[in-house]
Amino acid sequence: MIKEMKELSEPLKLSGQTYTYAQYRNWPDEERWELIEGTAYDMSPAPSSGHQAISFELSGLLRDYLKDKKCRAFAAPFDVFLPGEGEKDEEDISTIVQPDLSVICDSGKITEKGCMGAPDLVMEILSPYTSLRDLNLKFRLYEKSGVREYWVIDPGNQYIRIFSLSDQGKYGEGALYSLYDLNQADPDVPSKILDGFSVNLKEVFSL
DSSP: OOOOOOOOOOEEOSSSSSOOOHTTSSSSSSSOEEEEEEEEEOSSSSSOOHHHHHHHHHHHHHHHHTTTOOOOEESOOOOOOOOOOOOSSGGGGOEOOOSSEEEEEEEEGEEEEESSSSSSEEEEEEEEETHHHIIIIIHHHHHEEEOOOEEEETTTEEEEEEEEEESSOOOOOOOEEEEEEEOOOOOOOEHHHHHHOEEEEEHTTTT
């Protein structure tokens, strides 16, 4: 599990019952929530300007890379449905998350409502408010659900850590790319599953 984040905040929870998509789809549009195994997590306040600048930059890089390719990228808010065991009916799904960025290569998973099943690649940009969720709950969730590559981007500590799913279905420690690593001569961060796709650390964290 990742431990570099210096200040972690507990996400707010909507307690009292186990929620499913049947309730989630009727909540007000101006509110943003995620469901993780039936527990609702508040996604307010809105992301910071720095968070959004990084998201916009990464979105542009993915858009340019994916031209003429079968994979598609989506930025939050975009619902990703991750059905649990026995959750065959859409209304019964109890895990619905909104990754900052998702890359989906199986067009059959894309519906009008979002993505039904695990994306191939997920990027989450940390903030003090959502960091515990991204580093712990979502780490385990994406690993369990079969997200092939999970990028954690930390604007405060200026690092990107990439977790790649092993043949055993585990992420392991991941590959760390940090601007503070003076021994790291190459500032480019490559994806293992998107052949030829990389981002430049200096450009991402200079926004």
